[in-house]
Amino acid sequence: MWKSTVDRATRLFDDLSEEDAAEPVAPGRNRVVYLLGHLTAVHDRMIPLLGLGERVHPEMDASFVSNPDRAIGDLPPLADLKSRWENVNGHLLVLMQQDVSPSWWAQRHTSVSEADFQINPTRNRLSILLNRTNHLSYHLGQIVLAPKRPSGSADRK
């Protein structure tokens, strides 16, 4: 489910023009470009959360996690955001596939203490994966609602 949902998002993001990315998903709500950066940063944060190593783009949090859309004026170019999306998800998938044993997934994630994990052992790595898959689905449902130029427009890339 994680892989197929990420793949679906990748197809949507690949197809975005600058104009598409600048559209809000609804009047006054997040722009598609913000959600692209937001999802990239949230997936990047999964790397240390799952105990799999260091993040690739910790600098993205200010623009895409700690602050809402439009709070930070200068966002990275769309092409950079698209390649970060690919890189972060590719790297994360390789790391997650190094060890897919049920017992690994049942271990605590790094933002819960050992004591709290004893109280609630469902606060494990698998819960992070399930939660983030649903978080991605939630925003995908929004991204498909954003106005798009008709497909086949000359400068679509």
Add this chain to the structure above:
Amino acid sequence: MWKSTVDRATRLFDDLSEEDAAEPVAPGRNRVVYLLGHLTAVHDRMIPLLGLGERVHPEMDASFVSNPDRAIGDLPPLADLKSRWENVNGHLLVLMQQDVSPSWWAQRHTSVSEADFQINPTRNRLSILLNRTNHLSYHLGQIVLAPKRPSGSADRK
């Protein structure tokens, strides 16, 4: 994840006025009332799909699954749809909690043949639950974008 996502949806649906429910999630897209019926019918279909018994509302498919929004003129009253949402999800949860053993979830769902299941054993009951949780998250992301009357309006119920 299933339970918390259903609960989140229930809170959104409980709060809907007739006017809120009649709003499309984006111009020309599904109305909130359609998504309420759609999600109810899709969850109802999980009962036989998981081998848990008969559906509660098979008659809903024509209006909410087989046809897009606005294809069928007369939808049930909003109050009925809200109570069907509660009933179907309540019933389904009771049935799913009768047997939560890992081996039960790893068995094939009823829309895959025994032969196809041998080829791909991930087409199991758990995959239905994961898929439908993400399906719900996807539409929840859309429902929160629909225009709403300001909270505190006199006739909200």
